[in-house]
Amino acid sequence: MARAVLVPLWLCWALGCAAPPNVVLLLMDDMGWGDLGAFGEPSKETPNLDQMASEGMLFLDFYAANPLCSPSYTPQDIVGGIQDSEILLPELLKKAGYTNKIIGKWHLGHRPQFHPLKHGFDEWFGSPNCHFGPYDNRALPNIPVYRDWEMIGRYYEDFKIDLRTGEANLTQIYLQEALDFISKQQASQQPFFLYWAIDATHAPVYASKHFLGTSQRGRYGDAVREIDDSVGKILKHLQKLGISENTFVFFTSDNGAALISAPKQGGSNGPFLCGKQTTFEGGMREPAIAWWPGHIPAGSVSRQLGSVMDLFTTSLSLVGLQPPSDRQIDGIDLLPAILQGKLIDRPIFYYRGNEMMAVRVGLYKAHYWTWSNSWEDYSKGIDFCPGQNVSGVTTHLQEEHSTLPLLFHLGRDPGEKYPLSFASDEYQGVMRRISAVVQQHKDTMVPGVPQLNVCDKAVMNWSPPGCEKLGKCLKPPKSDPKKCFWSH
């Protein structure tokens, strides 16, 4: 269990030091680096996010932990999920007096033992899986929507998503949930953690009627505009309640834009190579903004290499807590970068499944493996790098380069088009440095236990808690667990 060293906040408060800040994490689904005006989206349709950046700090080099959502695409028949041995941020915050709410997609297991309220959250409104199919096919259960412990309906039945028009009110519902939670917490003077995990930009993308057809970018842009509007309303709500200077807000995305869904249902990775599911920059570099008026200098820009994993350590640091000391923690505390503009030297590792595909050290990125997607998928028209083809880099075979990694300078070549010459002094010098970093990483790596490799149709969302009250229980088939593999 947690060995977090708690700073005695009651003592701090008694002594008159500032109350610990609320923490709001706005996590988008499949939104790409290039989807925000502030990051060069050519329609510039995100005025609220752009203003958030101009009032806060824009991160240029912020990475997802993995080029997939969960970090693996987890269909409903996956047996596994988050383990009790893992210590989640809300578990630690709870001990410090925080009320924690998740709104939107959980995606860390849908079976009872994985329920977010068993892992530190106090409230939940949202769904355990992504909002795509089975689209009202009663032969398989539609994804349930929960309020706290119990389901209150299912997608496509009680929470409509019109696949033809793209109309759904979900982002509006999630927005209202956020505003209400913030108001309630402010009224009760309780510090809070809000995790707002929005999936409108994951195919099938959706927007409410008011936003449909309003973007130059089509339906995907409509979804982005509604999210942008909602983020603006959340920030304004914090300001109106007078708690913006005591609320740390961070906006980012879970992986790069899903170019397989472009152009109608996929976003943009700006100048970067490929997209979701790959370890090129387009797959893992994310839009990121930190906002905390009165603490973060307005309009600042950070080149700190950051990772979504850092939000764990950073949030703890904000609250005055230490991360657990009984295990290796991969994230770092970004507060020195955010509050003092410091640059912390740290590598970024790019994983696909269990394979370390690439590593970034400073401005250099070395690919130990390259792979876009298989010839088999590619021949069916599935393309993770549409319109892009860098010879020897966007390979359709899994190609190993461990002996002579492909090296790119991401300052001169953010699009990963021009590998450095193996014979150059620059290559030799940089690879010496990177090899040491990789060696240390491999030496200290503690492999995780795979959670997502057993499937069983019986574990799907047939009869979530609460289904009886709604008459929405479905009969599961007989249990038949087997090994399964999700391409990543």
Add this chain to the structure above:
Amino acid sequence: MARAVLVPLWLCWALGCAAPPNVVLLLMDDMGWGDLGAFGEPSKETPNLDQMASEGMLFLDFYAANPLCSPSYTPQDIVGGIQDSEILLPELLKKAGYTNKIIGKWHLGHRPQFHPLKHGFDEWFGSPNCHFGPYDNRALPNIPVYRDWEMIGRYYEDFKIDLRTGEANLTQIYLQEALDFISKQQASQQPFFLYWAIDATHAPVYASKHFLGTSQRGRYGDAVREIDDSVGKILKHLQKLGISENTFVFFTSDNGAALISAPKQGGSNGPFLCGKQTTFEGGMREPAIAWWPGHIPAGSVSRQLGSVMDLFTTSLSLVGLQPPSDRQIDGIDLLPAILQGKLIDRPIFYYRGNEMMAVRVGLYKAHYWTWSNSWEDYSKGIDFCPGQNVSGVTTHLQEEHSTLPLLFHLGRDPGEKYPLSFASDEYQGVMRRISAVVQQHKDTMVPGVPQLNVCDKAVMNWSPPGCEKLGKCLKPPKSDPKKCFWSH
């Protein structure tokens, strides 16, 4: 000659109306849409240009007239140049009492009759051609640098450009020329037009010692940083002199980034397809900023389809002049877009040589011809679309699509990767509209007389005016004019 209808400015001034604004046009060479932080360059190294945008208006959809500099690449042995029958902006402004200066590259002919001071400019500091070779090869003349009527030296001899290190002081010299000219004009209370045509971002790219090695982006980025710094100093100078509210400044570039020079000497076209020399968006969409404190709302963004040709009509409008009425003028007056946020419906035509390759109407772009570059060049490693390959779009043959143009929606698909289905209602409806626009364009087209198709080694810069005083006259060979062709 000019039939401009002059508003009697002296009368206006006598009646107490505002003095006509100074006009400053900052024109970059080969700088791409994606090279500015405000347009999503991932190193965000242009704080001054980004601030110019935040104080002025950013144009998202602004185009070069042609994907090449001049609009054709004009080596020294080109016989032609700007004709006397053409009426240039400074000629008209001069009649309205303006003093006009060009600093930097002229590139509209280097023979005596084409001299900028014969075409409306009062002062010149710079060169008639681009600053590349012949790199001190005395067998061919190095490009001369002029002050007004006479040359004062030559590149690589008197104005050093170190090809190994990239060091050159030229941008600093051009900056100082601009500051001095502005000071002089302000002191004499004379309205002015300053055309600052900077070529540090054209290969071989250069920067002064202070800026070399300071960019994350390598030498190209060093050049951009020096230009950014210089633009900041020019704007601050206008503010310090108290004339910023009476000076209209426009920043843009002459064509897309030259990807053939990437990654070390070429820029970025952000999310757009291909680069310089092509009629894809990467070849012609340009960074553009209008700045006029007190007149242009700070931080505004315009989606007006604009063209560098509009700066002629717009500048005349600013001064209260009408464009010549004896000829077809392709540019429009952008002031309603700039000052009142209006959107003027107008097409953009994409030419390569004499061929209308594509047209943009609203968010749609129809390609009547596709061509990246020839198989012959491509097989030699010359690639106008490095790392990009859109099947049937980035063709190495000149492919005609006049019967069924390739149609793209630039909002959903700014990267021109997904042609609309010919059978779709959207295609049919849009092409009806576009066909009418193209028909009208072709009906009213007055073809120009080619100026750049005869070459003669004898016309090169052997003995520019002033060479005698410097002992820098070279002996030209015997005249031998012949037809020549520049690939475009």
